Structure formats: structure tokens, C-alpha cells
Amino acid sequence: MDIALEQVGYTYAAGTPFQKQALHDVNVRIPSGSYTAIIGHTGSGKSTLLQHLNGLLKPTSGVVRIGETQVTKDTKGKQLKPIRRKVGIVFQFPEHQLFEENVLKDVMFGPLNFGVEEEEAKVRALRWLERVGLPEGTAEKSPFDLSGGQMRRVAIAGVLAMEPDVLVLDEPTAGLDPAGRKEIMDLFYELHGQQNLTTILVTHSMEDAARYADHMIVMHDGTDVLQGPPGEVFADAERLGEWRLGVPRTVSFQRLYEEGAGLPPGPPALTEEQLAAYLAADLGKGGGAS
Numbered sequence: 001m002d003i004a005l006e007q008v009g010y011t012y013a014a015g016t017p018f019q020k021q022a023l024h025d026v027n028v029r030i031p032s033g034s035y036t037a038i039i040g041h042t043g044s045g046k047s048t049l050l051q052h053l054n055g056l057l058k059p060t061s062g063v064v065r066i067g068e069t070q071v072t073k074d075t076k077g078k079q080l081k082p083i084r085r086k087v088g089i090v091f092q093f094p095e096h097q098l099f100e101e102n103v104l105k106d107v108m109f110g111p112l113n114f115g116v117e118e119e120e121a122k123v124r125a126l127r128w129l130e131r132v133g134l135p136e137g138t139a140e141k142s143p144f145d146l147s148g149g150q151m152r153r154v155a156i157a158g159v160l161a162m163e164p165d166v167l168v169l170d171e172p173t174a175g176l177d178p179a180g181r182k183e184i185m186d187l188f189y190e191l192h193g194q195q196n197l198t199t200i201l202v203t204h205s206m207e208d209a210a211r212y213a214d215h216m217i218v219m220h221d222g223t224d225v226l227q228g229p230p231g232e233v234f235a236d237a238e239r240l241g242e243w244r245l246g247v248p249r250t251v252s253f254q255r256l257y258e259e260g261a262g263l264p265p266g267p268p269a270l271t272e273e274q275l276a277a278y279l280a281a282d283l284g285k286g287g288g289a290s
């Protein structure tokens with residue numbers, strides 16, 4: 001399902017003394033089936049943009065196209081429900097939204113809300129709890145008796161149980177330890193391939209963008225400033241620096257080419273020529289992942 005934003009602007013608290021224009025003239029295209037990373041300095045508009053991807057926010061101006069559906073400022077709430085079923089968002093610290101008395105009910109909540117039958121919702125919930133790596137018996141527990149990492153997995157299973165076509169991830173590993181981070185990111189990468197998902201990752205980690213994404217969007221000061229494959233985006237180190245973004249350490253690029261170095265299966269994000277050009281220009285000097 002292709003997604004496009006055309007001349008999108010968004011103003012918080014419009015018409016009040018607190019109004020704040022968070023997006024202006026955003027024109028981006030997220031190809032169906034891509035793994036797209038959205039990067040940008042803090043306050044550049046990434047979270048505001050992603051809330052347009054499932055109709056949580058409607059643009060103040062311009063058009064958001066999600067598959068066949070168009071969203072403008074005049075779109076009615078009822079028309080947004082089908083979009084929410086197709087586009088699942090894993091928010092930052094999603095475990096803060098757990099609320100049911102047991103894990104099973106929490107994971108079933110989304111599918112039931114979208115009209116899935118009770119039995120089917122239960123089957124899905126148990127399947128996704130297992131798929132995100134939670135031990136048997138977790139379903140009966142209270143979410144609040146789990147570790148932080150386990151709660152995160154429950155919340156992720158809740159989004160996956162809705163079986164969306166598009167999975168939007170807003171810093172999904174924030175606050176996890178390095179091993180937990182890698183497990184979760186590798187899981188998303190596997191699902192991306194297995195479920196034919198369009199995956200959209202908002203991240204501050206240039207390493208993750210280089211490692212997993214095949215398409216990138218750079219946001220700066222409320223608008224898109226660069227789009228393309230990671231190899232092209234990271235080759236523009238000078239402009240990235242102007243937007244207060246680093247490039248991944250050179251070692252990451254080398255790692256991308258070291259077969260089996262803990263990388264998920266799939267083609268490397270950079271072609272050999274791009275890597276050679278990068279290393280020749282020595283752009284990695286001093287460039288660190290943020």
C-alpha cells in the first residue's frame with residue numbers, strides 16, 4: 001500500500017495563542033513494501049508526521065494518501081477507521097498503554113475493537129505472543145507482573161494481532177538494553193519480509209537506519225529535506241551535518257558487508273560501489289551514530 005503526503009502542513013492548537021506549526025510543505029512517498037526510516041533532529045516533526053499515517057492527526061493543509069484513501073482536514077472520523085485497521089503504530093514506550101487485567105485480554109483488545117470474532121482474536125493473540133518471544137503461560141499473567149522488556153513485547157503483540165499491512169514504529173526500542181534492542185529490531189525485520197509489510201521506522205539511530213532500511217526520509221525544521229536509499233542519504237554527510245545528524249560509524253558500513261556478522265538475512269543496504277565511495281571519501285571520520 002503506497003503512502004504519500006502532498007504539500008502537507010500541520011499546526012497544533014491552531015487559532016489559539018499556543019499555536020505551533022509543526023509541519024509545512026511536506027511531500028513524501030513511502031513505497032509499498034519498503035522499509036522506510038524517518039530520521040531528523042529532535043523537534044523536526046517526525047512524530048507529528050507519523051500520526052498522519054493512520055489518521056490520528058488530519059493535515060491542516062494538503063493531502064495524505066494511504067492506499068486508495070485520501071485524508072484531508074475535512075475527512076470525517078468514521079472514514080478513518082479502515083485506515084487504522086491497516087496501519088498499526090507501535091508508539092514510544094507502548095507498554096504504558098497496557099491496561100487489561102491479563103495479557104491475553106490486552107492483546108485481544110485491538111482485533112476485537114476492529115470487529116474480529118472472539119475465538120479468532122484469541123487465536124491471533126496466542127500466536128503473536130509466541131511470535132514475539134514470550135514464554136508459554138504469559139497470556140494468563142497480569143501485564144504488570146512482567147519485566148519492562150516483556151511488557152514491551154506484549155504491547156507489540158497487541159499491534160501485530162491486528163495484522164496491519166503497514167507497521168509504523170516510533171523509536172520502538174527506546175529504553176531497552178542492547179541485546180533486547182537487537183532482538184526486537186531483528187524481529188521487525190523478519191516480519192517485514194515474512195508478512196509483506198510496509199515498515200516505517202522513526203529513529204534517532206543512524207546505525208539502525210543503515211542496517212535495516214531500504215528507503216530514508218530526512219526531516220528538518222518541519223519539512224522533508226532529503227529522500228532516497230541509505231547509500232545516497234549517508235553519502236551527503238555535509239548536509240546531514242548541517243541538519244545536526246551524524247553518519248553511522250565507518251565500522252557499520254564494513255559490518256554491512258561482513259557476511260553473517262549478526263545481520264538479519266537480506267541484501268545489504270549499500271551497494272559495493274557506494275561503500276567504496278564512502279570509504280574513499282573517508283566521510284566516516286568523526287561521524288558517530290546519534
Ligand SMILES: Nc1ncnc2c1ncn2[C@@H]1O[C@H](COP(=O)(O)OP(=O)(O)OP(=O)(O)O)[C@@H](O)[C@H]1O
Nearest residue numbers: 012020021022040041042043044045046047048049
Ligand atoms: N501537542 C503539541 N502541541 C504543541 N506543539 C507540539 C505538540 N507536539 C509537538 N509539538 C511541537 O511540534 C514540533 C515537532 O514535534 P515532533 O514531536 O513532531 O518532533 P520529533 O521530530 O518527533 O521530535 P523528537 O525526536 O524529540 O520526538 C516541535 O516544535 C514540538 O515542540
